[in-house]
Amino acid sequence: MTIGKFIYGNWKMNGLLANVELAKEVSAAVKNINPANVEVGICPPFTILSSVVSALGETPVVVGAQDCHFNEKGAHTGNISPVMLTEIGVKTVILGHSERRADHFETSEVIAKKAIAAKNAGLKTIICVGETLAEREAGKAEEVVLGQVKASIPEDYDFKNLIIAYEPVWAIGTGKVASNEDIEKMHAAIRATLVAIFGENGNLVPIQYGGSVNAQNAASILAIKNVDGALVGGASLKAADFATIIEAAKNIVG
Numbered sequence: 289m290t291i292g293k294f295i296y297g298n299w300k301m302n303g304l305l306a307n308v309e310l311a312k313e314v315s316a317a318v319k320n321i322n323p324a325n326v327e328v329g330i331c332p333p334f335t336i337l338s339s340v341v342s343a344l345g346e347t348p349v350v351v352g353a354q355d356c357h358f359n360e361k362g363a364h365t366g367n368i369s370p371v372m373l374t375e376i377g378v379k380t381v382i383l384g385h386s387e388r389r390a391d392h393f394e395t396s397e398v399i400a401k402k403a404i405a406a407k408n409a410g411l412k413t414i415i416c417v418g419e420t421l422a423e424r425e426a427g428k429a430e431e432v433v434l435g436q437v438k439a440s441i442p443e444d445y446d447f448k449n450l451i452i453a454y455e456p457v458w459a460i461g462t463g464k465v466a467s468n469e470d471i472e473k474m475h476a477a478i479r480a481t482l483v484a485i486f487g488e489n490g491n492l493v494p495i496q497y498g499g500s501v502n503a504q505n506a507a508s509i510l511a512i513k514n515v516d517g518a519l520v521g522g523a524s525l526k527a528a529d530f531a532t533i534i535e536a537a538k539n540i541v542g
């Protein structure tokens with residue numbers, strides 16, 4: 289059974305109102321490519337989510353957010369709750385990106401709490417994991433990543449609600465990509481952990497790779513076993529490059 293490919297753009301802290309045009313360009317490209325077995329999503333900053341949702345209207349492009357709080361409402365200055373996101377038409381949320389783990393000291397335990405709140409609000413969750421360069425050099429990459437997978441997925445979670453994004457921290461925004469062998473090895477280890485958690489259903493949880501994925505390397509990365517998609521940062525800010533990545537995914541899954 290094939291689970292298709294999941295190509296998401298993570299715009300990070302990039303995107304003023306003018307970038308709603310970029311969302312429209314992505315949507316037009318997706319209509320044109322018509323990738324039946326590829327789920328395409330874009331995750332703009334909070335401030336333009338609503339404008340992007342309205343501008344896209346009825347398109348197959350999923351709009352996602354880059355974080356949410358673990359409470360529905362209350363005294364949490366500066367935070368955004370999952371129901372605030374679903375209310376405006378957001379369908380997915382990225383949780384535990386390494387930049388949030390680093391900038392906001394988010395732990396896997398906090399991420400698991402956020403995942404529960406997100407699911408309860410009806411959001412699909414992309415949970416990010418990945419080792420630092422120091423951890424890789426110390427031979428601890430697998431231990432760190434699998435530890436994050438186990439601790440960030442809540443107990444009794446719905447496998448249908450989940451995407452895992454493996455993003456080695458040292459590969460993000462650096463132009464350095466993990467070797468195909470290292471990606472294959474890590475994705476196999478994550479797959480085995482997902483099967484340990486969910487039984488056979490663990491085979492149905494998509495595992496994205498992220499970290500300097502671009503129009504040139506996407507086809508080779510997306511062809512690796514257990515790579516079910518990509519979480520794309522920099523290259524998702526250029527409609528043509530992002531479209532090439534979507535096409536690469538379509539060429540693999542049809």
Ligand code: PGA
Pocket residue numbers: 298455459460461462498499500501519520521522523
């Ligand atoms: P990058 O970012 O593609 O710019 O490396 C990926 C990510 O952090 O999600």
